[in-house]
Amino acid sequence: QVQLQESGPGLVRPSETLSLTCTVSGGSIRGYYWTWIRQPPGKGLEWIGYIYYSGSTNYNPSLESRVTISVDTSKNQFSLRLRSVTAADTAVYYCARWEEGVNYYYGMDVWGQGTTVIVSS
Amino acid sequence: EIVLTQSPATLSLSPGERATLSCRASHSVSGYLAWYQQKPGQAPRLLIYDASNRATGIPARFSGSGSGTDFTLTISSLEPEDFAVYYCQQRSSWLTFGGGTKVEIK
Numbered sequence: 001q002v003q004l005q006e007s008g009p010g011l012v013r014p015s016e017t018l019s020l021t022c023t024v025s026g027g028s029i030r031g032y033y034w035t036w037i038r039q040p041p042g043k044g045l046e047w048i049g050y051i052y053y054s055g056s057t058n059y060n061p062s063l064e065s066r067v068t069i070s071v072d073t074s075k076n077q078f079s080l081r082l083r084s085v086t087a088a089d090t091a092v093y094y095c096a097r098w099e100e101g102v103n104y105y106y107g108m109d110v111w112g113q114g115t116t117v118i119v120s121s
Numbered sequence: 122e123i124v125l126t127q128s129p130a131t132l133s134l135s136p137g138e139r140a141t142l143s144c145r146a147s148h149s150v151s152g153y154l155a156w157y158q159q160k161p162g163q164a165p166r167l168l169i170y171d172a173s174n175r176a177t178g179i180p181a182r183f184s185g186s187g188s189g190t191d192f193t194l195t196i197s198s199l200e201p202e203d204f205a206v207y208y209c210q211q212r213s214s215w216l217t218f219g220g221g222t223k224v225e226i227k
Contacts, residue, residue, distance in 0.1 A: 035216070045157075045165065045208055047216040058215060061122065094164055098212070105212040107155035107170030109177070114164050 002027035004095050004112035012089075012119050018082040022095030022112055029053050029076045033098050035108070036069060036080045038091040046091075051078055085119045092116050123148050125209050125219035133227040140196040142222045144209035149189045153212040156185055156194045159221075160205045168207075169194065199224070 008020035022034070035050035049059035051069045059067045063082070071078040082089060093115050096108040124147040134140055144154065152172040157165035167176040169185035172192060182197040196203055204226050209219040 044221045045218040105153040107167045109167045111164035
């Protein structure tokens with residue numbers, strides 16, 4: 001059974017860079033899309049960006065200037081870097097995966113448990 | 122950007138009642154729509170993919186329908202564990218989530 005685990009600092013200072021890693025266990029990173037999603041306290045879900053196992057990426061236009069997502073297939077991990085953070089970036093950050101192809105989208109079927117990141121001095 | 126609008130924001134129902142949740146897209150997403158359930162302190166759980174297909178292990182009381190811009194999630198008879206927040210999400214153009222519908226106990 002595939003499991004995802006987010007890791008990284010729970011506290012980041014304003015203007016610094018938030019860095020998180022998602023480790024995939026119980027299965028391969030190959031063949032899937034991998035994404036970061038966040039949820040500010042008491043609010044809904046916001047897509048940050050995604051990466052295909054081959055390395056191609058796509059980012060939420062509202063965050064694109066500050067986001068980088070990368071993948072390390074040898075370690076079965078993918079990572080998020082969010083630069084120049086402010087209090088508005090305080091949220092629970094989730095990693096998740098999905099599979100898609102021509103004429104089908106299977107949805108995000110595996111999620112990490114989420115990690116809380118607080119931006120504060 | 123495709124905007125997903127969910128309605129109502131809150132649905133107050135009793136166990137055993139039928140729940141009907143709506144998700145409307147600003148542009149056609151074809152059938153590339155999924156539904157998720159989220160309970161407090163938990164990650165979202167996939168319920169429905171490709172608008173109408175139940176994910177593995179999801180009870181038959183959950184069903185999805187629609188295509189293009191109008192979609193519906195129906196819970197035929199609410200169980201106590203179904204009271205939660207539900208999100209729709211599209212994959213036709215990038216990714217977006219709807220704002221969510223909270224199903225609460227009346």
